[in-house]
Amino acid sequence: MGTLAALSAMRADTSSLTAAHPDHVFRPLPDVLGRWAAEGIDTSPFHAGAADAEQRYAGFGLSRMLPLDRVLVGCASSRPGAYGGFHHPDQGYRHLQMAAVVTMQGPMERRTPEHPSLALLDLLRAYAHDCLHYGSRRRYVDAAGVPVRTQYGINYRRVTGQSYSVADERGSHHTRNLGIVMEGACDREARSIARKAAERSGIAAPPGALGALAFRDVTGTLTEDDRLRAVSFPDSVERTRYAAALRNYEAGVNRRYAHFLGEFAPGEEHECHGRLLAAIISGDTTGLGAWLDDRHGPGTFAGLFRTPGYFEPDLTA
Template sequence: MAERGRDTAVFHSGLYAVRCRYAELSLSQLLPLDRVLVGAESRRVGAFGGFQHLNQGYRHLQMFAVVTMHGPMGGDTPQRPELALLDLLRAYAHDCLHYGSRRRYISVGGKPTRTQYGINFRRPSGQSYSAADPQGSPHTRNLGIVMEGACDREAQRITREAAERADIREPEDTMGRLAFRDMTGTLSASDVTAKLREELSGEEAEYVERLCRFEAGVSRRYASFLGEFAPGEEENLHDLLLAAVISGDTRGLGAWLDDRHGPGTFAGVFRAESYFEPAALELSA
């Protein structure tokens, strides 16, 4: 965009904020920009890109991120440069945390198998430390949801502050408003009504549906988790979670939870019964 004369200051301002903030969390090496692949144009009629685009995200084995430019993908220049830059900042800040999360791999049958990602663990046989949440649950006991929620809450905060510094205002049209609130973490459960869904069609409608599912299934559950286990101290627990995800060390987080909720809180909340099934132990031996 800079080559076409577009002002990209908001993105670079956000990059500086990412470096400073993540250094506080002991993440000194960010995802290299040359390992971020950005798709701006699609031959698919009606293609609509952005953070909630299908199959967008970080590939942990290849160690690169695949993202799309926000908005209609009929050409290589975004229709709304400011929104596209905010969306790219949110995606990059999010994927930097995935890139910087502690990971451990072993070889199983000649194939690399991830046994640790952040503060979640997995047996070589496939059993995860924490079980999936029941469908439609308003809260979470799943470490994957907690880590994803923590990463995106941080990315949204950085994006929101970048927009405020650049005085980028919320658009008035439906898609622009929803996208802006999604990028900046200001989307509410009441923002997407049944009537609004009826007004949208094609890939815009599909994009909004994915946006709603992510908000309900990840962001809202994570906010509920913070409110449940750290009322009045949500940001303290959030910071501890991010630091633990980056280091892979749960001791500080566990001690903080134990101090407020009693011994063994981390395991009591997150550990699935199936993690210690005899079959799992036998396969992991």
């Protein structure tokens, strides 16, 4: 089976993704939104936010958003205490299947979300985030009948598994890892989209410690106290785990990306961020590399990110 045929077969069957969550009921995103609307929930903040994202992303070169029916939402669960949202374990966009698996924010033993407006913002953040993953440049090769991704956005990987950039040291506050840079760029955009949707619709943080924390996370308004203070819920393992995952993602991705922008584009963070997103979508580092070279000298991109011993004669071919 060739690479394209193998990928097509994977994309025709997403059961392997939902099978990782046997306690949850998954439905396509349009179905979930329709069910919530039938229950009297105003779903317009999601739709307006998705339209904003499509218009904005077009400016970075994204020609097509992730189809809504390729987003599978875990909208109910038989597991006692199940708690969903952006930081639920083992979810997100899966490039081989070209589908996203997400969960309803909050307690999942319900027909509708505990805090509908927050759940809609959380879905919007996840969708806006995954649209950028979906639209990132990818390249695959056939390796003994198995499709292997050798390029994702502006990161590269040999068939042997060697990555262009290496993982950051544990506990590092900065990053030299392209996976973190790309993830941070995608989430910065997604949270901006969700924040604007909240402002436009007058959505405020819900009551309760975890709901308020999740709202600040979704809208990119976490405080320094949020980043430093662990939150625990003695009566709920899943809520405690969710709060820890939220905090770890903020420290390991968003704070590192913000530090990267401040380090290499002080006063020009917005410009650098936009150039990064355009490069991620096109897969072409030429413009981004030249912009960095103008500020930090020749070969800045490779000097920052390339693993010693990794040789790539033409990154943009």
